[in-house]
Amino acid sequence: MTKSTKTILWVFFLFVALVQLFPLIWLADFSFLSSNEFYSSSILKWPSAPQWQNYINAWVDGKFLRYFINSAFITTVTILLTVVLSLTLGYAFTRMEWKFRSVFFTIILLGIMIPIHATLLPNFAIFKALGLTDSYLGLILPYTAVSVPMGTFILTGFLRSIPKALEESAIVDGANIYRIVFQIIAPLTAPALVTVVVTTFLNCWNEFIMASTFLSKDALKTLPFSVMNFAGQYSSDYGSQFAVMVLTSIPAIVIYAIFNEQITKGVTAGAVKG
């Protein structure tokens, strides 16, 4: 490609990136404004005095820390469960020899096609009867159940690309099946596992509809609620509302920035070849 084509491409991408990010830039910009500055005619506006108070409101009244801790706990447990279950299921489906494996594999894959919203109503009834609503478990269980099918799918795709010779030599050395799976195979599937971790993280961290159906106790609520609660409480204070939205977005962006490279690698390794 010639230098001038490259420059044109660069400029074009820069423009599109701006368009793509503009809503977020606007959100961040307006989070520093006082509400009466909102109605000026300019699209982006340098704040006359940055309204740090908006962020204080967001942190305190958005109950940011409380919700953040809840989100972190629920998401971490879900990710751990998902990784272990997807790995063991994936291994059993690709390597182990047993009668009904294709039947069970199909059943698990149904989870990718069936919308979680279809399980929302009956689960609400079941969880209510079992006393699981308003508990961490009431979100961890369905989150894991939703994440495991995709995780298993990604891992089966990846496991097929690992040569069996590795396990054969491990068996010759006298390793048992658990050692093989957790000490030899697990590290090898790291790129696929990272994809599972990241997609599970994104799905659970930002999930709202199950959380809002199954949780009513304030002490258990997750991060998206800081935005939801706030919208009512500060209905006309847009600056504070925007501040809480910015605050809510930061953790996910930070995690993404850290794992960005692995996401692409993981998608290449898992979902595409799968």
Next chain:
Amino acid sequence: MQKVFNNKMAIFLFVFPGILLFSLTFLVPIVLSGYYSFRDTLAPGTPSAFIGFANYTELLFHDSRFWLALRNAVLLGLGFIFIQHPIAIFFAIMLDRLGGKAEKWFRTIFFIPCVISVVVISKMWLSLLDPTFGAFNKLLDTLGLGFLKHAWLGDSSTALVTMLFILIWAGFGWGLLFYYAGLKGIPDEMYEAASLDGASGFKLHLRITVPLLSPVITVQITLAMITALKQMETVFLTTNGGPGDSTQFLAVYLYNKAFSASQYGYANAISILFIVVCLLATYLSNKLTRSDATEF
């Protein structure tokens, strides 16, 4: 060797927990949903009468909302397939050509909206499109297009198109990433061979890239259809199906029927049909794209 891979105990330990969890929170609920769908239930746990297929006949033959919601999902799916995906493929190819550090940066930037919480996305777009202080109408003013100013989500004639635009914006990064990953799997020799044969530029991509991407495209088309059908949160948090029913979607509809309209049995019937539609859509799009590479 066989002894290790046939280890019944290990197979049980590997499979049972996952299957149990999946069954308890996925399959059993669906069966229960089927049970409720034959009843005239107002709320979960309330006593109810068995009414046979009444909910289903009402839904299929008298409920125009159900069909409207389905139509909207199909339109959204087509929007994904014919607008979002071609754009994503185009950008994936251009990114790949760009190379170097910039390739990585732009790839990272384009994906950012995909990591933002759906609650934030929804509230943000509501504000951006707000008729009084929203940036979108201000932008139109600045461009001298003030006559186009509009309550984009508040008008039933523009709400669905606006929703499509928001969802394409929000999901673009995922499409891009998948096609980009697919491109990286195409060996360079393919291009070298083709350029020796005289193909170049756009033609080269049309002849080489797109056909070689076809396994990825097939999977993505199926996923696009499912994503469109499953669409809920953004709609729920912005228009809640309105104005009128112009942005009605199945999941939003069933949610409101169950929790606002107190028609729990009816909502479960929607739920069951919803599953049937999703499975059918997967089957059909697999058939239509005559895929042998996909497994779901």
